[in-house]
Amino acid sequence: xxxxxxxxxxxxxxxxxxxxxxxxxxxxxxxxxxxxxxxxxxxxxxxxxxxxxxxxxxxxxxxxxxxxxxxxxxxxxxxxxxxxxxxxxxxxxxxxxxxxxxxxxxxxxxxxxxxxxxxxxxxxxxxxxxxxxxxxxxxxxxxxxxxxxxxxxxxxxxxxxxxxxxxxxxxxxxxxxxxxxxxxxxxxxxxxxxxxxxxxxxxxxxxxxxxxxxxxxxxxxxxxxxxxxxxxxxxxxxxxxxxxxxxxxxxxxxxxxxxxxxxxxxxxxxxxxxx
Numbered sequence: 001x002x003x004x005x006x007x008x009x010x011x012x013x014x015x016x017x018x019x020x021x022x023x024x025x026x027x028x029x030x031x032x033x034x035x036x037x038x039x040x041x042x043x044x045x046x047x048x049x050x051x052x053x054x055x056x057x058x059x060x061x062x063x064x065x066x067x068x069x070x071x072x073x074x075x076x077x078x079x080x081x082x083x084x085x086x087x088x089x090x091x092x093x094x095x096x097x098x099x100x101x102x103x104x105x106x107x108x109x110x111x112x113x114x115x116x117x118x119x120x121x122x123x124x125x126x127x128x129x130x131x132x133x134x135x136x137x138x139x140x141x142x143x144x145x146x147x148x149x150x151x152x153x154x155x156x157x158x159x160x161x162x163x164x165x166x167x168x169x170x171x172x173x174x175x176x177x178x179x180x181x182x183x184x185x186x187x188x189x190x191x192x193x194x195x196x197x198x199x200x201x202x203x204x205x206x207x208x209x210x211x212x213x214x215x216x217x218x219x220x221x222x223x224x225x226x227x228x229x230x231x232x233x234x235x236x237x238x239x240x241x242x243x244x245x246x247x248x249x250x251x252x253x254x255x256x257x258x259x260x261x262x263x264x265x266x267x268x269x270x271x272x273x274x275x
Contacts, residue, residue, distance in 0.1 A: 104263075148191050
């Protein structure tokens with residue numbers, strides 16, 4: 001069965017190799033499948049070795065070459081490990097999908113170390129990958145980068161304060177880099193995934209059927225990312241576009257209150273009175 005062109009990544013522009021950070025499950029695994037179907041070789045990076053091995057075997061069966069490594073992307077030597085795995089190949093596409101949150105908790109109810117790790121994984125990790133591979137793509141005159149974001153990044157969110165902040169950083173970074181990278185033939189996209197049915201969402205206790213949070217599949221997100229990569233800088237999944245635009249139009253205080261109420265309702269949290 002032929003794959004729809006909108007879901008096909010052009011190996012001449014985005015190949016012959018793609019790197020996926022967070023490629024062992026969910027959206028990352030869906031991207032891996034689509035890229036393998038397009039004939040693009042893969043470098044898969046993830047923290048958990050078992051699911052990484054499973055995805056590696058699945059996409060290798062589609063006839064592409066696959067390199068994979070279980071790696072903690074917050075480690076001090078993470079980028080050195082990535083370079084050792086990729087310095088001898090031409091990487092035409094980078095998808096940074098790592099950086100989800102596994103918990104719903106207020107800022108002071110979690111140890112500082114957990115928030116610093118989230119910042120490291122999202123802010124430092126995305127910046128480092130984009131700078132390294134973006135520079136190589138600029139020299140080649142083509143390539144693409146997708147930073148997977150979240151609708152949480154459109155405004156402040158209680159119980160998701162740090163997560164919302166790092167996802168906001170990701171989107172704003174891409175908005176600036178899109179203008180810088182375009183003259184060099186490098187596409188960059190902030191892919192606002194919204195609510196997606198993934199193992200990470202299940203671990204967090206995210207409701208999969210809720211009127212305030214319509215959920216899509218990981219493959220739908222991957223397809224949208226590939227279809228809109230050349231039309232950056234930001235793409236919001238259709239089911240979330242109205243909510244995203246509405247929240248962005250509100251004053252910050254009103255947006256934070258609205259999101260807070262919705263978060264508390266969806267996750268069964270007690271609404272605390274404000275001073």
